[in-house]
Amino acid sequence: MQSTPVKRPGMIVHEQEPYNAEPPRAALAEHVITPVETFYGRNHGTIPRLDATSWRLRIDGLVEQPVELSLDELQTRFAHHEVTATLQCAGNRRAGLMAYRDIPGQHPWGAGATSTAVWRGVRLADVLTAAGLAPGATDIAFEAPDIAPEAEPTQAYGGSIPTIKATAPEVLLAWEMNGEPLSTAHGAPVRVVVPGFIGARSVKWVERITAQDRPSQNFFQQGAYRLLPADTDTERIQAGDGVALGPVALNSEILTPDDGEHLAAGPVVVTGYAFAGDDREVVRVDVTADGGATWVQADLEAQPSPWSWRFWHTSLHVPAGPVQITARAWDSTAAVQPEHPATVWNPKGYINNSWPTVTVTVVADNDLRDAESPEGS
Amino acid sequence: MQSTPVKRPGMIVHEQEPYNAEPPRAALAEHVITPVETFYGRNHGTIPRLDATSWRLRIDGLVEQPVELSLDELQTRFAHHEVTATLQCAGNRRAGLMAYRDIPGQHPWGAGATSTAVWRGVRLADVLTAAGLAPGATDIAFEAPDIAPEAEPTQAYGGSIPTIKATAPEVLLAWEMNGEPLSTAHGAPVRVVVPGFIGARSVKWVERITAQDRPSQNFFQQGAYRLLPADTDTERIQAGDGVALGPVALNSEILTPDDGEHLAAGPVVVTGYAFAGDDREVVRVDVTADGGATWVQADLEAQPSPWSWRFWHTSLHVPAGPVQITARAWDSTAAVQPEHPATVWNPKGYINNSWPTVTVTVVADNDLRDAESPEGS
Structure with a gap:
């Protein structure tokens, strides 16, 4: 060995x-x-x-x-x-x-x-x-x-x-x-x-x-x-x-855009995974870019097997500036993820299934061009 | 018929x-x-x-x-x-x-x-x-x-x-x-x-x-x-x-004291049920009387069967005056109930498994005696 x-x-x-x-x-x-x-x-x-x-x-x-x-x-x-x-x-x-x-x-x-x-x-x-x-x-x-x-x-x-x-x-x-x-x-x-x-x-x-x-x-x-x-x-x-711990709790994450990413103006494509262990299935994922005032239901992709995660995606209109994107998933028992890390926090840090968030900055077209081409156009 | x-x-x-x-x-x-x-x-x-x-x-x-x-x-x-x-x-x-x-x-x-x-x-x-x-x-x-x-x-x-x-x-x-x-x-x-x-x-x-x-x-x-x-x-x-809807989501309720109840000063005994459907089990119930600043783990009673709810109870020291008591349960997947009715709200009003609360008023001894004996002592 x-x-x-x-x-x-x-x-x-x-x-x-x-x-x-x-x-x-x-x-x-x-x-x-x-x-x-x-x-x-x-x-x-x-x-x-x-x-x-x-x-x-x-x-x-x-x-x-x-x-x-x-x-x-x-x-x-x-x-x-x-x-x-x-x-x-x-x-x-x-x-x-x-x-x-x-x-x-x-x-x-x-x-x-x-x-x-x-x-x-x-x-x-x-x-x-x-x-x-x-x-x-x-x-x-x-x-x-x-x-x-x-x-x-x-x-x-x-x-x-x-x-x-x-x-x-x-x-x-x-x-x-x-x-x-x-x-x-x-x-x-x-x-x-x-x-x-x-x-x-x-x-x-x-x-x-x-x-x-x-x-x-x-x-x-x-x-x-x-x-x-x-x-x-x-x-x-x-x-x-x-x-x-045994069976996995309902959970989800945002995979794109990445946390901290700068994005061009226009619709933002948000993708991620959601997973519920044992005999539960992911049935719905919501996404918000306005602090929960409005939620968009993401499209759920085909699940490769009853034992696998489910990918999801959606497209959001996001105003210029920094914005927090948050997701939350539901499973087949009608359970939804808990909102706050504070609720979930535990001394070993297991099973964080609170709502995932990423913070992105949407840059107006001109600003992004400037950023990519420091000499200006 | x-x-x-x-x-x-x-x-x-x-x-x-x-x-x-x-x-x-x-x-x-x-x-x-x-x-x-x-x-x-x-x-x-x-x-x-x-x-x-x-x-x-x-x-x-x-x-x-x-x-x-x-x-x-x-x-x-x-x-x-x-x-x-x-x-x-x-x-x-x-x-x-x-x-x-x-x-x-x-x-x-x-x-x-x-x-x-x-x-x-x-x-x-x-x-x-x-x-x-x-x-x-x-x-x-x-x-x-x-x-x-x-x-x-x-x-x-x-x-x-x-x-x-x-x-x-x-x-x-x-x-x-x-x-x-x-x-x-x-x-x-x-x-x-x-x-x-x-x-x-x-x-x-x-x-x-x-x-x-x-x-x-x-x-x-x-x-x-x-x-x-x-x-x-x-x-x-x-x-x-x-x-x-099929399998039941993790849920719980406070059964005593009742919502709106007036209680004598002293420890308040709080009891309730918690239930998780299908193959999940209730493993923990927390209770707070201070808005979540501190949570007490309730004692879980024996569960009559894997398919039944679980009764729980605890005793809390509660200050005089009106106070909100809130509970939350965990199941064997390490999932906890979501906090807010706003998260759970849906047009037909199904599966409200947000944290249960009752509001009670703890009355100082003298006040309660007065209330029970309107002529005074």
Whole structure:
């Protein structure tokens, strides 16, 4: 196992080691299926380079018969399935919370700690059936070999999902991403893909799957990725405090124009994504450029799959000068995103699903020409 | 078929014919399983009194073999199941939207257009299996005999749910409510119970179930119970506009103290309910009595079932004088209710899940004694 140098041009790198990076808004906006080189990377430890030929997956715990599978066995013993799914880091859009109130020691993720890919592999359900789930197996835990120095105590990365989700047809053990073999950075040889759940549960480089009668006791299930009340004394957090995050809350972002962009006069094309986890669907996105006095319903683009985000776009007439553009999405339960970061703020900065905003400046034609051609015309 | 006079003491009656009534907050707060006589009633037509011996249930449409069942056949051919489920009208809490901006012609439902009961019957899934669902049966439609004058054109009440929900184990054809035979007012001899979906889909007095390749074309699926944008021209609504409501959005209410109540000085006990439909769970409720400067986490009571609301309570120190108490709930996706009725407002006044508030007046001890004993002491 050794570190893999990661070089991805055009990414916003929050940390080089462990590697944590997201694409800029404009890059994310280009493709509804995110290219592998643009897909965000969220790691808690050094990226492990595993040898696919010696890699084994162990399935144990509350099962009738523990199973150990090589990659070849995994690929030949079970039917192959494909799912187009959005992964979204629980820390996505944290920067918006930090602007309201600082969150020390956490990456200031922008709009891009989320991406969508076509995943191919076998159903976790089929593998669990082969091992035979025993009664009382309420949770399925995953373990990987990447050591996370931030964990208390230091330990390899892990997490779990409820058995009812683990046995749903959309959950895969995947070795392919967008038609290519999974890259080392994204979990080769095999990763878990849990569509509709926070990205943290889609454990990369998975080596062990344990059926058990409680959630994983791993730090990243019990100590991190939990929603804590805003007034939590962060010096006194105990394992198990707050609520473990799983299904993703309704969320959205504006991808173009970019925050801070200067635009020519005329209609402004606004684009973005919206996503609702698990069995919820995005049904509507509103956009305003006048502080909410009027809202325009955006056009929703086709959703590649029930497990993916939905791109949207609209065109707004915006007066010259600086203007704030704000969006908000509704899901199929008729829920709408909460308005303020203040409502959502929490000590670890997870699940910022308050209304996204960008501030742009619309420049009168002459001014823009002047700006582009400093010599004047 | 004839009208049944309804007499329920202590209910807030919005309309006598068709009968529409909800319990006051205090009555709802008394029992986590709502007594039958306290359970809200929402009707679009005259309550039909059906003869249980001649009643038949027809299952047809995209099925291998249409089936007709008597009550006796329904009760003897299929296994019995019990589900504790909250039903919640899509118009619950509409009064809060109307206070922001009027909604003519709609009942001003308060906190009580929702109740919880123990339902007993057979699984809709088992009955559909007996008929044999044909490929392409994406939706399951229900028809009842109660004629709704408000429908355009006038028609019997109906609606539908996706097949994926209709075949889930929690969906029942029920003839029993809280251990008693279903009353005429609540759908005797048999009603549909769709836990986690808006009450409108739990069709009472069901007589026909049709498997089809599209949602019900009934007025109450295509013309009502749809979420429309706030700026909709209500003179020009077409069937199919907006979004059909199904799974219930996260919501909550304060049940005690009542809005407008005068309270003695000392800690104020605040209680209420919170509910999230479908597979979401209520994980947290916050309460504030100082306009959001500080929030207290309420104690969550045991949830009678995954398909029921959750009662909560807390105790607050409140200064003398008038004070607004506000609550907000979180669900298992880390979603929180939106703050303002303005965000949620829609032309039909559905799904008001903005933060609930009550205004109470805390009276200094002497003042309260004076108020209770007008002669003085």
